[in-house]
Amino acid sequence: KAGVTQTPRYLIKTRGQQVTLSCSPISGHRSVSWYQQTPGQGLQFLFEYFSETQRNKGNFPGRFSGRQFSNSRSEMNVSTLELGDSALYLCASSLVRGRAREQYFGPGTRLTVT
Amino acid sequence: TQLLEQSPQFLSIQEGENLTVYCNSSSVFSSLQWYRQEPGEGPVLLVTVVTGGEVKKLKRLTFQFGDARKDSSLHITAAQPGDTGLYLCAGAWGAQKLVFGQGTRLTINP
Numbered sequence: 001k002a003g004v005t006q007t008p009r010y011l012i013k014t015r016g017q018q019v020t021l022s023c024s025p026i027s028g029h030r031s032v033s034w035y036q037q038t039p040g041q042g043l044q045f046l047f048e049y050f051s052e053t054q055r056n057k058g059n060f061p062g063r064f065s066g067r068q069f070s071n072s073r074s075e076m077n078v079s080t081l082e083l084g085d086s087a088l089y090l091c092a093s094s095l096v097r098g099r100a101r102e103q104y105f106g107p108g109t110r111l112t113v114t
Numbered sequence: 115t116q117l118l119e120q121s122p123q124f125l126s127i128q129e130g131e132n133l134t135v136y137c138n139s140s141s142v143f144s145s146l147q148w149y150r151q152e153p154g155e156g157p158v159l160l161v162t163v164v165t166g167g168e169v170k171k172l173k174r175l176t177f178q179f180g181d182a183r184k185d186s187s188l189h190i191t192a193a194q195p196g197d198t199g200l201y202l203c204a205g206a207w208g209a210q211k212l213v214f215g216q217g218t219r220l221t222i223n224p
Contacts (some may be wrong), residue, residue, distance in 0.1 A: 043202065043214040056211045074148035090156050101206040105156030107165050
């Protein structure tokens with residue numbers, strides 16, 4: 001099976017712009033989660049989508065939004081970019097096996113805001 | 115807020131030495147995972163543990179889940195430079211979101 005793919009891998013934007021990141025989960029996985037990773041804060045949960053519905057949401061401002069399509073592909077959008085939004089954005093698709101919830105991550109999109 | 119604390123945050127040792135990384139919480143998990151992340155890549159799932167007291171081995175890596183399902187450890191025997199990376203533990207409560215620890219950055223020097 002192909003793994004989780006994310007596009008683009010690298011992105012440079014300026015403050016005030018907006019950006020859209022894309023994620024294609026592993027075939028058959030219906031849950032997609034997004035994380036922001038920075039050296040200072042570690043891996044922080046943004047939101048999770050399951051069957052096109054947002055199921056969980058982290059503590060991020062409304063500038064961060066997402067959606068999921070009927071084929072389980074997901075996009076996240078960040079509007080009015082700030083310098084502090086520079087980070088590695090990771091997408092993960094999930095499989096729940098009994099009590100365990102396992103996530104499979106993509107390689108990430110490295111966003112730099114200047 | 116459910117928190118996961120990992121220790122140590124940084125560890126640098128010589129090739130061939132043994133090491134243990136810890137993951138602790140005051141909450142009881144339904145499952146816990148360990149991931150390894152290399153620079154520029156996403157985390158890769160190493161193991162999932164679900165039963166209190168469970169021990170799993172992956173070559174030179176041994177993972178243990180605490181009896182009360184609140185903590186876990188990762189032990190590496192005879193560390194090699196290829197073990198270098200960021201090790202993350204993540205706890206789950208049923209089908210809810212995973213919560214990640216801050217990670218342990220491990221460096222194995224040749």
